[in-house]
Amino acid sequence: MYSQANEKKLDEIITHYPVKRSAILPALYIAQEEHGYVTDEDVKYLAQRLDLRVNEVEEIVTFYTMYSRKPVGRHKIQVCRTLSCMLLGAEEITEHIEHKLGCGINETTADGRFTLQEVECLGYCDLAPCLQVNFDYHEKVTTESVDRLLDGLK
């Protein structure tokens, strides 16, 4: 189902635990790496790989916010909205990105380039305001630095 390297990685991860189902969170990241989001096939396949029922995988995917069951843009922009970032202007950052991309919160641009999300505390409170693009952190962002960042992402 997955690339040879990822299948090998999954095999290895499963050995970390006395029960297979413990590998579900790391396994779902592999699914997202392969398909951009967790597809119906991923759910079925991982259920079979980890000796789970399909609904057991589904209930995990829907509980944890870092997994998506729908396609997302190539660059998932997640702006932290929680207190420390709010105090230093997170709302303005989000509004700026909305205008720039012509795309609302939880929406994807028509060209599939960007998905914009507001998320809760990312743990960069002393480096606020912050945002993540996929797994990359950007700290102390300003409207200007965000412009440069987004213009550079194809």
Next chain:
Amino acid sequence: MTKVLTNRFHLLGGACDIAVYEETGGYKALPKALKEFKPEQIIDEVKKSVLRGRGGAGFATGMKWSFVPKESKRPKYLVCNADESEPGTGKDRDLMRYDPHQLIEGMIISAFAIGSNASYIYIRGEYWYIKEILEKAVAQAYAKGYLGKNILGSGFDHDMYVHPGAGAYICGEETALLESLEGKRGHPRLKPPFPAVVGLYGGPTVVNNVETLAVVPHVILNGGEWYKALGTEKSGGTKLFTVSGHVNKPGNYEVPMGYPLMSLIENECGGMRGGRKLKACIPGGSSVPILTAEECGKMTLDYESAASLGTMLGSGGVIVMDETTDIFETTRNVTHFYKHESCGWCTPCREGTRWLYKVFERMHRYEGRPGDVELLYDLADKILGKSFCALGDAAAMPVQSAIKKFREDFERRIKTNLVKIQKAAD
């Protein structure tokens, strides 16, 4: 001021390389612990240090370890809680990305003390690059014989794994974390039994915060009494504080326990941004009761001082707010957080946080009804102490303390009051 945990921070990640860590005094405590200490002596030494859990609850670490039964049919586990997600907190992030081996060494010693042959570092999924730093560091530790079979010829075996979370604040609660690690939704478990008796996969388990475990090598090298003497009688040692908000130099600072809060703001953080006046401060992450500027002047950074002011040291997330801040809006913000992060398991928290936010929303639009401030307080009361785990309390306490101390910021949001204010202005 003596620093214990942040001495390698200036290398900005250089100490991720095991050679650099060793050259700067690393992996000296582990051989000492394995050769010169019996497991129960390590626990005693940690008890002497008066080290208290740095994740938020502040439970005595040595005591927690001593609850683990010596004999167990099921394997024992050590779990490092690196799911740092308390708003205002980013200290474990730097402890892991700047000095991962300090944590790993602390974990191996701690595992030896409780007799555990396997440990997991449960790190929040957003910290993906730090997960990779830890994985590399763990691999280096294996290559050097600090992990694996018969560590340094001691006969002690230990395996360590890094496990990613996936964006759920509740998984910082230790029993929810264990559920998550077992591959389930992160719902908290009923206690007792406590994890020390029945934890991961049913085995006795110790769950400790990153900072707590990182202290352990220093206690072994220098002694529990030494560590304790760095702080106060009841709050031993030093602690990391993440300062965020309206200060000139936000950041992570390690100071001795008992250090005055205002000194941290004035000295380490270079004072208030723009020379403005301090209005309020949340001293231990968004879950703990807020302090007025006057209370901040009385607060020293230790567990007793926090308790005497009706707040908590929590995770050490110090959120500083100046005179331009509307405490209604900041409280609405954290209420949104708890509404979003409530795991849905118990009714008071699941429904209560939604009701709270609903009232906050109409007040935000200046459409508050007479009695809404009392309603918020009462709703918080219906959650406080009545939810399954501490997340409910964490949602309720900020609301109640903010209303008590900054009531005018809330009253302004009631529609009829606004009319009065506008009339007075005309």
